[in-house]
Amino acid sequence: MMQKLVVVGNGMAGVACVEQILKHAPKFEITIFGDETHVNYNRILLSAVLAGEKAADEIHLNGLDWYEKHGIALRLGVRITEVDAERKTVTGDDGSLTPFDKLLIATGSTPLIPPMDGVKKEGVFVFRNLDDTRALLDCAAPGKKAVVIGGGLLGLEAARGLQVQGCDVTVVHLMDTLMERQLDFVGGSYLKAKMECLGVKVLMERNTTAILGNGKAEGVAFKDGSSVEADFVVIAAGIRPNVELGRKAGLQVNRGIVVNDYLETSNPDIFAVGECVEHNGTCYGLVAPLFEQGKVLAATITGNRGPVYGGTIQAAKLKIMGVDVFSAGNFSEKAPGTDAVRYEDPALGIYKKLTVRDGKLAGVILVGDTSDSHRYMDWLRSQTDLTAMRRQLLFPGPANDAGLDVAEMADSKVVCGCNGVTKGAIIQAVHEKGISTLAQLKDCTRASTGCGSCTEVCQQLLKAVAPEFQEEAKKNLCKCVLFPEDKLREILRSQRLRSVQEVLEIYGNGVGCEICKPALSYMVDMLWCGDHDEDRSARFINDRVHANIQKDGTFSVVPRIRGGVTSAKELRRIADVAEKYKVPMVKITGSQRIDLLGVKKADLPQIWADLGMPSGQAYTKGVRMVKTCVGTDFCRFGVQDSTKAGIELERRLEHLYTPHKLKMGSVGCPRNCAEATVKDIGLVGQEGSWQVVVGGAAGKKVRKADLLITVESMEEALQAATLFFQYYRENANYLERTYDFVERKGIETVRRETVYAPLAIQQGLRERLRKSKRISRDAWLEGDAPRHPTQFVQIEPLEKVQA
Amino acid sequence: MSNKQWVRITPVQNIPLREGRSVNISGRDIAIFNLGDRLFAVDGRCPHKGGPLAEGIVTGNTVVCPLHAWKIDLETGSVTRPEAEPACVAAYRTRIESGIVLVEVPEPSAKDQDNPHFCGGQNPASGHFPASNTAP
Numbered sequence: 001m002m003q004k005l006v007v008v009g010n011g012m013a014g015v016a017c018v019e020q021i022l023k024h025a026p027k028f029e030i031t032i033f034g035d036e037t038h039v040n041y042n043r044i045l046l047s048a049v050l051a052g053e054k055a056a057d058e059i060h061l062n063g064l065d066w067y068e069k070h071g072i073a074l075r076l077g078v079r080i081t082e083v084d085a086e087r088k089t090v091t092g093d094d095g096s097l098t099p100f101d102k103l104l105i106a107t108g109s110t111p112l113i114p115p116m117d118g119v120k121k122e123g124v125f126v127f128r129n130l131d132d133t134r135a136l137l138d139c140a141a142p143g144k145k146a147v148v149i150g151g152g153l154l155g156l157e158a159a160r161g162l163q164v165q166g167c168d169v170t171v172v173h174l175m176d177t178l179m180e181r182q183l184d185f186v187g188g189s190y191l192k193a194k195m196e197c198l199g200v201k202v203l204m205e206r207n208t209t210a211i212l213g214n215g216k217a218e219g220v221a222f223k224d225g226s227s228v229e230a231d232f233v234v235i236a237a238g239i240r241p242n243v244e245l246g247r248k249a250g251l252q253v254n255r256g257i258v259v260n261d262y263l264e265t266s267n268p269d270i271f272a273v274g275e276c277v278e279h280n281g282t283c284y285g286l287v288a289p290l291f292e293q294g295k296v297l298a299a300t301i302t303g304n305r306g307p308v309y310g311g312t313i314q315a316a317k318l319k320i321m322g323v324d325v326f327s328a329g330n331f332s333e334k335a336p337g338t339d340a341v342r343y344e345d346p347a348l349g350i351y352k353k354l355t356v357r358d359g360k361l362a363g364v365i366l367v368g369d370t371s372d373s374h375r376y377m378d379w380l381r382s383q384t385d386l387t388a389m390r391r392q393l394l395f396p397g398p399a400n401d402a403g404l405d406v407a408e409m410a411d412s413k414v415v416c417g418c419n420g421v422t423k424g425a426i427i428q429a430v431h432e433k434g435i436s437t438l439a440q441l442k443d444c445t446r447a448s449t450g451c452g453s454c455t456e457v458c459q460q461l462l463k464a465v466a467p468e469f470q471e472e473a474k475k476n477l478c479k480c481v482l483f484p485e486d487k488l489r490e491i492l493r494s495q496r497l498r499s500v501q502e503v504l505e506i507y508g509n510g511v512g513c514e515i516c517k518p519a520l521s522y523m524v525d526m527l528w529c530g531d532h533d534e535d536r537s538a539r540f541i542n543d544r545v546h547a548n549i550q551k552d553g554t555f556s557v558v559p560r561i562r563g564g565v566t567s568a569k570e571l572r573r574i575a576d577v578a579e580k581y582k583v584p585m586v587k588i589t590g591s592q593r594i595d596l597l598g599v600k601k602a603d604l605p606q607i608w609a610d611l612g613m614p615s616g617q618a619y620t621k622g623v624r625m626v627k628t629c630v631g632t633d634f635c636r637f638g639v640q641d642s643t644k645a646g647i648e649l650e651r652r653l654e655h656l657y658t659p660h661k662l663k664m665g666s667v668g669c670p671r672n673c674a675e676a677t678v679k680d681i682g683l684v685g686q687e688g689s690w691q692v693v694v695g696g697a698a699g700k701k702v703r704k705a706d707l708l709i710t711v712e713s714m715e716e717a718l719q720a721a722t723l724f725f726q727y728y729r730e731n732a733n734y735l736e737r738t739y740d741f742v743e744r745k746g747i748e749t750v751r752r753e754t755v756y757a758p759l760a761i762q763q764g765l766r767e768r769l770r771k772s773k774r775i776s777r778d779a780w781l782e783g784d785a786p787r788h789p790t791q792f793v794q795i796e797p798l799e800k801v802q803a
Numbered sequence: 804m805s806n807k808q809w810v811r812i813t814p815v816q817n818i819p820l821r822e823g824r825s826v827n828i829s830g831r832d833i834a835i836f837n838l839g840d841r842l843f844a845v846d847g848r849c850p851h852k853g854g855p856l857a858e859g860i861v862t863g864n865t866v867v868c869p870l871h872a873w874k875i876d877l878e879t880g881s882v883t884r885p886e887a888e889p890a891c892v893a894a895y896r897t898r899i900e901s902g903i904v905l906v907e908v909p910e911p912s913a914k915d916q917d918n919p920h921f922c923g924g925q926n927p928a929s930g931h932f933p934a935s936n937t938a939p
Contacts, residue, residue: 514860514867537821541858541869544822549869553855790817790824798811798903801829801910 002029005301006090006100008080008245010034012043013274013290014106015062020298022070027302030072031098033090035079038130039064042449044287044418046133047154050161052760056130061449085249085267102301103249105257105265105272107242109285114149114174114237118211123232127158128239137760139232142166142767147220147230149208151178153318155236156191159200160323162234165760166767170201170228172208172220174237182316182327183365186344190351190367194323197349197496203228241276241283256283261308263297273297280311288312291420313380315417317370317453324494326370329363329380331355338362343394348506349496352394359387368494374457378413406460415461416454421447426461436468478515481508485519485733492527499533500524512538519734522621525657526729529768530775536787545792546779547604548619550597555604557596558618559611560654563628563647563666564592570613577610591625591663592674593618602794605783614654614778621735622657624664626650627675631668631685638668640685645714646674649683652722655776659732659741662725677705680728680738681721690717694724694750695742703739706747709755723754723762726769806910815904818842823866825857828908833895835904836861836877842897843877844906850882850890 005021005028007014018030034040038060045059067074075092082091089099111126113119123139126132136158140146144167148159151173163169171178177188178195192202207223211233221227246257252266256278259265263279265272273293275285284290289312296309315328333340333355343352350368354361354376361379366372379386386393409415411424429435429444441458442448448455462469476482481504483491488507497503500520504512512520517538524532536544547555559574574594578586584598593616599607608615617623628646632638646666653662665676666683676682678698682705684691689710696705709720727750732741742750753761786792810828818824818837825834825847832847834857843864847856854870861867865874865883874884880894896907 511863513862514872517860517862535821537819537861540860544858549855549858551852551870553853553858788819790819795813795817795824795826797826797828798813801808801810801908 003027003101004099005030005102005104006098007032007104007106008083008090009104009106009108009274009276010036010040010074010076011106011108011274012040012061012287013108013294014104015040016291017104017106017273017294017297018072020294021302024298024302024304028102030070031075031100032067032072033075033078033080033092033098035077036129036131037077039067039074039076041130043129046127046130047157047161049130049133050127050136050158050760051164052161052758052762052764055758056134080245083245083249085270088269101269103270104297104301105245105249105270105276106274107245107276109239109241109275111235112238112240113235114208116208116210118213118217119235121211121213121217122215123213123217123230124211125232125234127154127234127236136162136234137165140165140167140760142763143168144231145229146170146232146234147172147228148234148236149220150236150238151175151202151204152181152236152238153179153316154239155234156195156318156323158234158236159195160198163198163200164764166763168201169199170203170230171195172203172206172222172228174205174207176205178202178204179316179318179325179327182318182331183325183367184331184333184353187325187327187331187351187353187365187367190344190346190349191318191323191325194349194368198323239275239285241278243276246272246276254278254281261296261310262300262305263293263309264300271297271301279309282311284312284314286314286316288315288417291418295420313377315377315380317373319370319453324366324368324370326366326373326376327364328373328377329355329361331363331365335362341393347496347502349494354393356386356393359385361386370453373453377417378409381414406457406464415457416445416447416449418454419446419449421445423461426458427465430462430465436462436466438462477519478513479509480504480512481516481520483507485523486731489523489527489730492523498524498528498531500535500538514540518543518621522657522659522734526772529771531771542619545601545604546615546619546782547599547601552598554598554600556618557599557604557607557611558589558593558616559613560616560625560650561593561613562650562654563626563643565628565643565647566594573611573613577607580610581607589618591618592627593625601792605786605792608780608783615780617654617779620657620779621660622662623650623653623655624661626664626666627679628666629668629671629673631666635668637671638685639687640668640690641714642666642668642674642683642685645683645685645690645717648714649681649718649721652718652773653725655778656729656772658725658729659734660737662728662738664721678702679705681705681724683717683721688712690714692717692720692724694728695739695747697737697739699737701739706742706750708747708751720755722769723765724750726765727754729772730765730768807907808910809898809905809907811900812904812906814902815842815899816902818904821861823857823859823861825855826906828906831908833906833908834866835897835906836866838864838877842899842904844895844897845875845877845880846892846894848892849873849875850892856892 010032040062042059042061048054078092078094080090081093089097091097111128140162146162146167146169148155148171151171159169159171177185178191209223210221211217212219212221217233219227219229241256243253243257246253252258257272259277259279274290293309296307299307318325338355338357341354353365355363360383364376409423413423415423433444435441448458477485503520518540521538541549581603583596587595589595626646626649628643631642662680664681665674665679667674667676668685676684678696682693689712691710692708693705694708697703711717820837823834823836833844834847836843849868851873854868856866858869859866864878865876867874876883881891882888898905
């Protein structure tokens, strides 16, 4: 006879525990109640959903088929309101009465709302579940003012997510240190600087007394009398264990439902797990304890009482784009016999502190560089004697053997702290299931499906153990900078390095060469959306003087003629310039532009001034032109206004730099007179719609562009084109044309990450493009205001040599 | 033997850090580079196809010609890329005096007989200098 197990709570803790129970011999008929209407999902990744990095359905942990497969009755949208410990029944808010033999309470926690006025107003949110996240996403929009109350882990994740959505975000924190439960004052200051660097405002030591506004949140008032404006407010000031059911069941309850080392409550038939419990005086609000507790509880409840839960070392990892923070154990220096070992570099924003007591690691704080977190966590868990390693605590000697780290790891060492997967378990899976990719490993062992911080270790393990494992071959940028470009972009995104020379000094050989300097110039310009310290010496001559160097050392001048549409007046000016400066050759280019060839450098500023036209960027890795056909204006076949579309596209993107030159085309019918299908980006007008095509080429290589999307209106076509444009800017390697880029990525991936990406991702791309565009300017304006006095000037010696 | 003289060229700030500028000293096209702690001067034309070296990207003590990426050592004037290439350009001594860059050049009378720098004694640039320098 199967016993009835009722689980209240369909969150990570309850379901993780059920997963463990299923590993034991079948004993229960299981019913799970969840008051949310979604299947079980990964709550840790809600911040990734808010930041648009993941779609809501990407964070599901167990689909309905999983419940079905294991014969679990899932009751979604039902909140259990009563429990009768004597009769052994639970009552739902739908009036249902469900009997149980064993009851598992996994009700988690709810947001703590500090006492303040006005929390019921419209536009006041919490950030706890998927519905909260969706509501925030609905509300967030570029330019909206968001105030996040709470500078802890959750508050900062919410702040960053909203900021990525384009909101103008202010974090308000009661204490003088951000994440004060995880960081000391210095670490908090580094974190604060990083957040501010990302564009999030931070107000410290502010006690919020009221949410202002007439029915709807309009601002937040503080105890000191000051206030800030807000379009909406997020309260993320902490959590409170949900213990009401425990109380109703007559269990012993302090802050949480009290459990012993076997996860038993004071009632032998009722168990509790997760954030709602209190073990040894501690309530946990993080994910790792859930899994450890779940395992122990599964043993106890299935009659295999034996394993004990000894508490979890509190470890927290803040992993939001651009800010890495890790904290574990006790970082206080006050306990007698404690030494603090520190490292800090304000320019890089890196702060590390270890506390060592009795020769063992007691706590660790890492800000800006968390790459060693696994090593420290291991020392904490194993209580390794560090005496012999005192000189290498913060700087391990370089490993000669890249595989040594994983080879040295004991089989019992936990690799994935979220799911409690050991090295041994991974190796076993590799051998028994023939696993060779990370995706297979995730499916099989669940390793690296939680916070994802162990991904690198998993990769290394696969590399070491799996016979078929093939790592993506990545080429370093050059001999001066020994990083592949994608890795470098990732590193630089989290740093505050705004110039090529800084990057070279920290990540390169300090010197650089003609390969990496222009590549890094582009990278810092792109990453900082134009707001960087441009170093002209790192750029090719064309970009120093905004003209194309020719074989004889003269330059060519190509003014911008948007869409190839000019006027008699403009042509006359060009002709006058050609005569005045005795330009040796005037040529119509293949791009519907006019090229003045053979111009002396010293004449450039005056020629630009006389032309009175912006730079056509024909000399740079940047937005070249949009070639157009006559579209509907005069053509008897044209069905779309391709000329207007082309001019508008050019206007929206001109003056920007790209990984390689970028040529575009716009045609008004499928006859394709402006060859849009062999351009980097093409707009192809058809009856009633536009095709946006990308990755075409008619140069060194001839390639027909791939269809990105078909849309109805010109505006939608322009939007899709500019989305791809920014995606290419952010993800292509330097000197990689779109046709190589699209082939490398695959058009399906490109579509998924641009036109079919979650709205937030699209908005992020657009916002960064907007910012770059706002800062960009016509390079030829430098003719009037040179960057350097001798930029265009031929130096004459101060004295003549006597003949 | 050669008579050389120091010629006052321009205030040092006219040559930006890690960049070059060309200057014509009595018919010689010379490229001067500012490497922060020191200045270098070499003939301004690449021995390959006469590319303007002053417009090249500086990498360490070498400059990369903007036309076809030949690499020239600024200290010795020798070509370091292509590696097997024996060609070189003349290198000139430089110094700074009260903020003014000075370059030491052969006197004009010595110009035709005296090359200030030899590539191991051979004619460095045969077939590489622009026609005007190699024409019989």
